[in-house]
Amino acid sequence: MNTVPIKMTKKRKLILDELRSVKSHPTADEVFSMVRKHMPRISLGTVYRNLELLASHGLVLKLESGSGPKRFDGHVGNHYHVRCSICGKVQDLTEADWPELEERARGLTDFQITGHVVEFSGLCPDCSGEGNHGRFET
Ligand SMILES: [Zn+2]
Ligand SMILES: [Zn+2]
Secondary structure, eight states, X not given: OOOSOOOOOHHHXXXXXXXXXXXXXXXXXXXXXXHHTTOTTOOHHHHHHHHHHHHHTTSSEEEOOXXXXXXXXXXXXXXXXXXXXXXXXXEXXXXXXXXXXXXXXXXXXXXXXXXXXXXXXXXXXHHHTOSGGGSOOO
16 A cells, blocks of 8 residues: 555545545546546546545555456445446445454454455346336336
């Protein structure tokens, strides 16, 4: 993690505020369109660089996946995610916090365990056909 103090510019503050205001775990493109409403002249590159910087300082979480774009999370407290394997949508598993996972990991490695990331995969209601959109209208 980057320990040099971050200068909280107006742009960074706005990006952070926008990200913290949603639960959708947006991609950089989505953050860009949210931020642009308030700061029409900001560029995608600026948003992207600032997201990376905020992530390197631990102010936002960067959710990487093997396929699909990175997503960002303004909520950095210990919480777990479930990701849809079809559309890539990410949701929080609220109130999931299992410190015993770290205890178990400590027993299995010489590494000093400092944290953990848990991501479940599945199908969101839209993709599994169980959401409102998938229902048959007769
Ligand atoms: Zn889905
Ligand atoms: Zn989250």
